[in-house]
Amino acid sequence: MLSIKKILMICGLIATTQTFALPQDSRRAGGIAVIPVAKTVTNITYENKPVLVVEGINSMNQIIFGIPLSAPLGTLQLQSSNGPINIEVKPYKYAEQRLSVKNQDYVNPQQEQLDRYAVEAKEQNAIYTSFTPQQWKEFPTFIRPTAGKFSNSFGRKRFFNGEERAPHSGLDIPAPVGQKVVAPANGTVIAIGNYFFNGNTVLIDHGQGLISMFCHLSKIDVQKGQKLQQGEVLGLVGKTGRVTGPHLHWGMSLNNARVDPQLFLAR
Structure with a gap:
């Protein structure tokens, strides 16, 4: 007979060790843009505020950027030490x-x-x-x-x-x-x-x-x-x-x- 803890582990409600993976890339209003950039690219901001950057083990880092639900279709722009980083916000129909x-x-x-x-x-x-x-x-x-x-x-x-x-x-x-x-x-x-x-x-x-x-x-x-x-x-x-x-x-x-x-x- 399975214990309650074992059942919760199977359901994904308890983890004995935390695993690691990047979020899914979905470039829509309310979505997430996962953008690889060289480690030499620094000072990454949106509207003059810093954004989340995951440091890589090779020559690349990953920007993890949340796209606002209010974002219009078209180009949304981040800023960095190497210039602008463009994100194309794509159509997505919510119910x-x-x-x-x-x-x-x-x-x-x-x-x-x-x-x-x-x-x-x-x-x-x-x-x-x-x-x-x-x-x-x-x-x-x-x-x-x-x-x-x-x-x-x-x-x-x-x-x-x-x-x-x-x-x-x-x-x-x-x-x-x-x-x-x-x-x-x-x-x-x-x-x-x-x-x-x-x-x-x-x-x-x-x-x-x-x-x-x-x-x-x-x-x-x-x-x-x-x-x-x-x-x-x-x-x-x-x-x-x-x-x-x-x-x-x-x-x-x-x-x-x-x-x-x-x-x-x-x-």
Whole structure:
């Protein structure tokens, strides 16, 4: 009979050792550009801010760049010591999602709630725009933070009670309340909180502007500043905040761009 730990390992929720591989290259709004560059190319920035660079063992490094969901089609440009680096943003059609939300405060919040959200958004934006040292020797292969079928909800244009809202910036994983949520890669808990839209939330800093986010939790099992290893439990699935049912919202932010979390998983 298999132990619970063995079952979780098979499901990809616990890793005995962290494996390494680059994210998938998908040059679309909400995607990731993986760009090989010579090691002599330095000072790589986007809008005057540094971007994630993985050092190679040969003569090449790899730029790992998050393309914003708001990016228009056409050429997006990074800057470097050797001049501009162009990225061609390609067409990609995201689905639409129409949701019925019973609590009208989550559709048309009152001024007090909007003021609360503004404070929370400012706090989260400071995290997304931060740039700390890398926390890996080689770029890690991420694992699923919880078991369940992916809804492919990332990037969907959303309508709440018929009213259009911003595209969905994370991946929803339907799961029962109380199911374990684990760290998909090594990192440091940079923030925890109960937010108006996101409910109970944990944010993990993986270094160099790469942040993961886990929302709607029923319980938070970590503290701010705590260092986590891949596979460690950070909380439990819930239905706090703006939800239509229990699930985990898993978000990934790279150079302050919300990108598709599935691109970090092994194919």
